[in-house]
């Protein structure tokens with residue numbers, strides 16, 4: 272059994288809620304698909320928790336933004352990444368500060384696992400965004416209708432199962448192409464031998480599918496389970512509103528799940 276988290280976005284309340292749920296289920300292995308930081312008020316705390324709890328993490332565009340430069344960011348997202356960098360640079364605690372920077376600096380763009388899940392041998396790729404552009408490409412549910420060619424081309428880069436985050440909208444893409452939100456799957460996607468899937472695991476710290484609960488998945492045997500959890504977003508909202516450099520929209524969207 273393992274859990275996969277993504278897009279924490281410096282939201283400590285959501286992350287602690289998700290980690291508690293993972294512990295309660297007795298899951299010991301956690302993988303992270305990036306965007307640990309950006310938008311939210313607790314970058315250092317979230318980095319420290321992911322460093323401690325996740326077996327590995329891949330690079331997200333917001334991690335990249337803090338480490339190198341924001342790429343295609345709107346003004347508010349860019350401001351948040353500059354604020355995050357400033358907070359990380361002005362930390363008094365030098366060893367922890369260095370540890371966080373080297374964690375970000377060492378993040379890879381993709382990871383692959385070959386594993387026996389139930390009766391099947393499964394190849395799983397893990398990236399932040401998409402199998403062909405691992406840091407920056409958005410795969411939206413609507414793409415299956417508005418740009419089916421794009422989705423078909425993406426599936427050329429998928430060997431069997433590819434886990435992604437980035438859009439903050441959970442669900443499973445199949446190569447028809449088709450998209451199934453978790454509720455249409457009964458919250459479980461069964462991995463089978465002859466079906467490719469791109470599985471978006473949703474966002475821990477900033478869900479955007481009109482459901483404000485934190486999202487993650489865990490894999491047990493050949494089943495991918497989509498989980499949603501209520502958390503204390505009001506506390507996160509208050510923290511964001513108290514920081515001048517963080518746009519109030521980053522707070523409002525947590526309540527609305529957008």
Ligand SMILES: [Fe+2]
Pocket residue numbers: 278306331333437438
């Ligand atoms: Fe993100």
